[in-house]
Amino acid sequence: RGGLRWSDRREDFRTEVLGLVKAQMVKNAVIVPVGAKGGFVLKQKPGDRDEAVVCYKEFISALLDVTDNIVSGEIVPPEDVVRHDGDDPYLVVAADKGTATFSDIANEISEAHSFWLGDAFASGGSAGYDHKKMGITARGAWESVKRHFRELGHDTQTQDFSVVGVGDMSGDVFGNGMLLSRHIRLVAAFDHRHVFLDPDPDSARSFQERKRLFDMPRSSWEDYDRDLISEGGGVYPRTAKSVPISPQVRAVLGLDEDVTQLSPQELMKTILTAPVDLFWNGGIGTYVKASSQTNAEVGDKSNDAIRVDGKGLRCRVVGEGGNLGFTQQGRIEYAATGGRIYTDFIDNAAGVDCSDHEVNIKILLNTAVADGELDRPERDELLAQMTDEVAELVLRDNYDQARALNNAQAQAASLLPVHRRMINDLERSGALNRALEALPSDEELAVRTESGLTAPEFAVLLAYVKIVLEREIVGEGLADEEWTTDILVNYFPTPLRQRFAERMGRHRLRRDIVTTVLVNEAINRGGISFVFRVVEETAASAADVLRAYVVVREVFGLRDLWDAVEALDNKVSPELQTAVYLDTRRLLDRAVRWLVTNRRSPIDVPAEIARLRDGVARLLPDLENRFWGTEREAIAAHIESLVERGLPRDLAEQATRLMYSFGLLDIVETAQAAGRDVDEVASVYFVLSDRFRVDALLSKISLLPREDRWQTLARMALRYDLYAALAALTAEVLGSTSEDVPPVERVQEWEQANATSIHRAHRAMGEFDESRADLSALSVLLRQIRTLVRTSAAV
Secondary structure (H helix, E strand, C coil): CEEEEEECCCCCHHHHHHHHHHHHHHHHHHCCCCCCCEEEECCCCCCCHHHHHHHHHHHHHHHHHCCCEEECCEEECCCCCCCCCCCCCCCCEECCCCCCCCHHHHHHHHHHCCCCCHHHCECCCCCCCCHHHHCHHHHHHHHHHHHHHHHCCCCCCCCCEEEEEECCCCCHHHHHHCCCCCCEEEEEEECCCEEEECCCCCHHHHHHHHHHHHHCCCCCHHHCCHHHCCCCCEEEECCCCCEECCHHHHHHHCCCCCCCEECHHHHHHHHHCCCCCEEEECCCCCCEECCCCCHHHHCCHHHCCCCEEHHHCCCCEEEECCCCCECHHHHHHHHHCCCECCCHHHHCCHHHHHHHHHHHHHHHHHHHHHCCCCCHHHHHHHHHHCHHHHHHHHHHHHHHHHHHHHHHHHCCCCCHHHHHHHHHHHHHCCCCCCCCCCCCCHHHHHCCCCCCCCHHHHHHHHHHHHHHHHHHHCCCCHHHCHHHHHHHHHHCCHHHHHHHHHHHCCCCCHHHHHHHHHHHHHHHHHCCCHHHHHHHHHCCCHHHHHHHHHHHHHHCCHHHHHHHHHCCCCCCCHHHHHHHHHHHHHHHHHHHHHHHHHCCCCCCHHHHHHHHHHHHHHHHHHHHHCCCHHHHHHHHHHHHHHHHCCCCHHHHHHHHHHHCCCHHHHHHHHHHHHCCCHHHHHHHHHHHHHHCCHHHHHHHHHCCCCCCHHHHHHHHHHHHHHHHHHHHHHHHHHHHCCCCCCHHHHHHHHHHHCHHHHHHHHHHHHHHHHCCCCHHHHHHHHHHHHHHHHHHHHC
C-alpha cells in the first residue's frame, strides 16, 4: 500500500520516487501491512490533467492485472501470470502529490476489476477521509513540533514564535500547518511562484489572513492583503531580477547591514538559514543537505541554486510536513549543531497512518454491507461520523513516537554500547543497510561516548526495530491468542467497537493489526533497545518479551501513571516527565526479565496477570512504608526530589513506588509457594533487604560497564542472583521462626540461629564498602550471600 505520485521532475523523477520509497519503508513501522511508492511523469504533455488521468488508469489497471484477488472467500490468482511468491491479495493505492483527487478514479477501476477491496482500494475518495480537509498530515507533524518546543520550554499553543517555511496556503501540508497555532509569526516563506516577507507580523491578524487564503481555491502569496504586511515586507515573484531588502527584513533574517537587495535565489537561501524559532517545510524538493554532500548526490536539480547545508541552519526547530526536504545526512548535521529535528517519515507519518485506518475500517464494514447488516449510505455516514476519532487514533501514534525519541535521547550516551550492538545485529541479519540509512560506523560511534546517536539516527533505528519485530512476530501465533482481542478492538473507533466487535475477529488483517499495535506500544514505552536487550540477556523469544510486557503493564497498572504524566505536558518540565518515564522503565526491564526467566514459553498472559495482580495490588499502595532504614530514607528522598522539581506529590509517590516495586514479584511468588499471606512475606522481605543493603548493592551493579554482551550478562546475573538470594532468605526466615512475633524480631531470631554465617556475610559487605565496586568484588559478595542461603537452609 502506498502513494502513486504524478511527478513534475522529468529529469529526476526516478530519484524522487526512490527517495520516497526509502522514506516509505521506515513509515511501515506504523501501518498494516507494508507500504511502497510509485510514480509517473508526463513527457508529452507535462501539465495536462486529462493525460495524467489516462496514465494513472493504465498504471492502476496494470497493477490489478498482476494482483491476486479474493472471490467468495477464496484466493484467485490473476490470469496468465506466473507467480513466484505466495498468495497476496492486498493492494492499496493512496493519494499523493498530483493524484490526491484521483482516488475515486482508482476505486472505479477496482470495482470494474471486481477487486475484493472495492472502494477500500484507494483511500481518501469521496467516501473516505480527505487528508487536506482533516489536515491530518500537518497535524501529525505538529505533534513533533510541539514536542520539540516543549523540550525548549515553549508552548506553541499559548506563546508567540517566529516561523519561516516552504509552501503556500493553498497547499495541504503548509496551509494546514500554518493554521495549527494562533501564535505563529510567519516572517518569510516561498513556494515555486513567490517569496513572501512579513518581518514583524501580528500573530492574530496574520492568522486570519492565512485562513482566508487557505479557504480560497488555488490561492497564492500574491493574494495576501498587502495592508496586513508589516513595514518592510512584501510579496515578490521568483522571476524578479532582484528583491529589495528593507532594514526590517535584514534584522529578522539576520543579514548584514550593507545588504540592500538580493536575487530571489539568494533570498530563499537566506530564508532557509534565518535565525527563527521554526522552519516548517511543506514544499516539494530537497532544500537541505550535509556539507559533505554535493548537489549532484542529492538528485534534485531544480533546487540546486537554493540548497543549503545542515550546519548553516539557524532555526531552533524543524518540522518536516513534506517528504525529502532534507537529506538524512543534512538532518544529522543540523542535529549535531543542537538543532531539534526528527525525520520526514516520523513527522508526516499521519497521512499514511490515516489511509491505513481508513482501509482497515472499510474492510471491516464492507463485510457488514455484504451480509446486509449495513447498506452503503449508512456505511458512508458512519465513516464521516468517526472522522474526529480516527484523527485522534492516528495522532496518538505521532505523539508516542515523538516521546519515544526524546526518551531515547535522554539515554543516548549511557546506552551507546547497546545501540552499537543493535545496529551491528540488524546489519548482520540483512535487515539494515547501514550506509544507505546514514547510520554511523563503529569507528564513528567510538568517538561519540559523550553524545551518542542523534535524533534523526534514533528515528531510523526506531523504525527498523519495529519493522523487524513485526516481521518476526506476525507468524509466531501471538496474535491468535485470545487475550489480544482487546488490542484488535481498541485499534478501531468507538462506534465500531460497540457494534462490530464480533466481526473484528474475522478481519483479514487481524494478525497484522494486533502485531503492529503491540510492537509499536512496547517499543514506544519500553525503549528502542527494550526487546533487543531482554532477548540478548535471557535468550527469550521476542514474542515472549511482548507477552511479558503486557503482563507487567497490567499487574503494576503502568498505564495509569503514564496517563497522569502525559497530562502534565506544558505544566512541568519535559526533563521531569522523561525522568519518570525512565524510572518506570527500570521496573519494566527487570520485571519482564523475571517473567521470561521464571515462566514456561509461551507465557500465559491472562494466567500470569491473574496470578500476580492481586498480591501486587495489595502491597503497592503503601509500599514506601514497608521498607526499613536507609532504603526507606532513599525512597523518601526520591519522592521529595520529584516534588521539588514540580511533580505533584501523589504522582511522585506513585512513580517512586513503582520504581522500587520489582521485589513484589518475588514476594508474591514466595507467598504462593509457601502458602503464606503476602503481607507476612513482605514484612520479613523488607527487613532483610535493609539488613543486607540490597538497594545499595543494586546501585553498584547498575554502575558496572555494559560495553559488550558479556558485561551485560554479568550485570544481569548479579542482579538476579541478589534478588533470588533475598527471596530465598525470606523463605528461610518464614519457615524457621515464630509466626506470632513482629518481623524485626523474627529476623533477629533467625540471625541468632545463623550468627557465624551472617557475621561472615556482614564482614564481606564491610570490606566491599572499602573496595572498588567492580565485577569481581560484587561477585565475591554475592557468593557470601548465596553461601548464607545454603548454610541457613541446612541448620
